[in-house]
Amino acid sequence: MLVDTKTSTTLSHEGQGTILNNNKTPENLHPFPAVENKDEWALCERPSRDEAEAAVRTLIKWIGDNPDREGLLDTPKRVVRAYEDLYHGYREDPSAPLARTFEEVNGYKDMVLLRDVEFYSACEHHMVPFFGKAHIAYYPRNGVVGLSKLARVIDTFARRLQTQETLTSQIMDAIETTLAPRGVALLIEAEHMCMSMRGVQKKGVSTVTSSFTGVFENDIEKQNRFMTLVGER
């Protein structure tokens, strides 16, 4: 627990965000929560742009360079702008893309599969990229969803600080909760740069996570069909 003396607000650093324990609602809150810790994210406070840029200057000095030399003068601004792009998932509602479904599909009820959806994320331990492909399939219940919307859900969660396991489970939860299909299958394969360019330095390791719900869960044949359609790796 930390106490912010400027505002006399009690802050806690448990979980993914800074939690304001009073009932005030500052204007600069991050708007959209991850599915499983909704209350926590709804209360996550955002520092000012100036504070974020000052933090980048500090890191430049920490690594041993001079933030006042010409080539680095605008770098804090660029980094903060790049972070807005790289971490845009924090400002997006993961359930929004799935809100609209199409029922006029002539009764189509079989599997819909998106194969090889490229994504980029960053590991929450080192803030270093991990990237790869997601393969996602579902059996429609009441209608189908626009294909790009499933890719948007993947990006909304990928563009946050993540572990691959959490990413997998959050994508599944969002689809289950919002679309409520008869079943969902998800396979994610990714390379973690924190394992290849630093630390243990093992290049080319593919980490694979998977999750099956609904009609996929206890049906090995459906799981095998999904894996066959995804293709031999």
Ligand SMILES: Nc1nc2c(ncn2[C@@H]2O[C@H](COP(=O)(O)OP(=O)(O)OP(=O)(O)O)[C@@H](O)[C@H]2O)c(=O)[nH]1
């Ligand atoms: N389970 C899981 N681990 C991850 C993921 N991304 C990175 N890691 C691992 O997170 C671990 C963090 O380990 P720590 O021992 O706390 O940190 P560290 O001292 O920097 O570890 P090294 O990476 O081994 O140098 C490492 O083993 C990483 O490979 C992920 O998505 N899921």
Ligand SMILES: [Zn+2]
């Ligand atoms: Zn890492």
